Amino acid sequence: MKADHSLDCVGLYCPMPIVKTAEKIKELKPGEVLEVVADDKGIKQDMPAWCQTTGHEFVGVEEEGGEIKVYVRKKRG
Amino acid sequence: MAEKEKLTIVVFSGELDRALAAFIVATTGASMGMDTTMFFTFWGLNIIKKNEGGIRSKGLMRKMLNFMNRGGSKRLKLSRFHMLGLGTWMMKRLMKESNVPSIEEFIIMAKQMGVKMVPCSTTCGVMGLEQDSFLSEVESIAGAAFFLNEARQSGVTLFI
Numbered sequence: 001m002k003a004d005h006s007l008d009c010v011g012l013y014c015p016m017p018i019v020k021t022a023e024k025i026k027e028l029k030p031g032e033v034l035e036v037v038a039d040d041k042g043i044k045q046d047m048p049a050w051c052q053t054t055g056h057e058f059v060g061v062e063e064e065g066g067e068i069k070v071y072v073r074k075k076r077g
Numbered sequence: 078m079a080e081k082e083k084l085t086i087v088v089f090s091g092e093l094d095r096a097l098a099a100f101i102v103a104t105t106g107a108s109m110g111m112d113t114t115m116f117f118t119f120w121g122l123n124i125i126k127k128n129e130g131g132i133r134s135k136g137l138m139r140k141m142l143n144f145m146n147r148g149g150s151k152r153l154k155l156s157r158f159h160m161l162g163l164g165t166w167m168m169k170r171l172m173k174e175s176n177v178p179s180i181e182e183f184i185i186m187a188k189q190m191g192v193k194m195v196p197c198s199t200t201c202g203v204m205g206l207e208q209d210s211f212l213s214e215v216e217s218i219a220g221a222a223f224f225l226n227e228a229r230q231s232g233v234t235l236f237i
Contacts, residue, residue: 012176015105019186022108053082053109 001062001071003035004028010067014042018050021072025056030076033059039066047072083231084111087224090237091120093153093165093180097172099237100183106233107190115187116224118197121237122206123148124180125194125215134205142204150180188214195219
């Protein structure tokens with residue numbers, strides 16, 4: 001999947017990937033997509049939940065080996 | 078989202094494991110855009126006490142209490158398997174190996190994320206603790222009315 005920004009969270013457990021995502025998303029323009037790379041399986045549940053609460057769009061998840069990539073589109077306005 | 082959602086956590090316990098649980102939920106709440114308050118009372122106050130400096134409380138009994146109950150995030154013990162420090166040392170090491178922030182790091186992070194850390198006034202009074210007993214990241218001492226006012230507006234309230 002194509003992303004405008006990437007965030008490496010490999011080796012980090014909850015809550016760090018979410019904390020870092022919340023920080024990183026501030027740098028994005030509305031409509032841009034952030035890719036978060038992690039290996040903590042919790043992120044597959046956590047990122048959609050975070051999006052539901054914050055209003056950003058959960059675009060999808062890709063998994064390769066132990067590496068999980070989740071995609072978030074920054075909300076407009 | 079209409080109004081900002083609120084999360085309030087009462088931190089009653091002063092153990093490393095329970096503090097970790099409280100800070101994980103608090104920082105995640107702040108990441109989710111929730112207005113987050115941690116209300117520290119009783120043994121929970123140990124988490125936000127300064128690690129350095131002498132015992133400043135007045136009176137023999139309070140001095141004794143704060144000598145026995147020194148506090149400071151670096152001195153917290155596990156609620157189980159402390160084993161004279163060995164268990165706690167091992168847990169801290171495992172946390173570090175797993176890139177989990179220490180309680181010291183969590184306090185700084187929480188502050189940066191806008192989490193309000195508030196000490197309970199009654200316990201401070203009983204134990205002889207003043208504002209300068211606590212870290213600079215800590216907000217002003219407040220009472221139960223403050224907590225209830227936060228809690229009644231909160232969708233989520235936890236007691237740890």
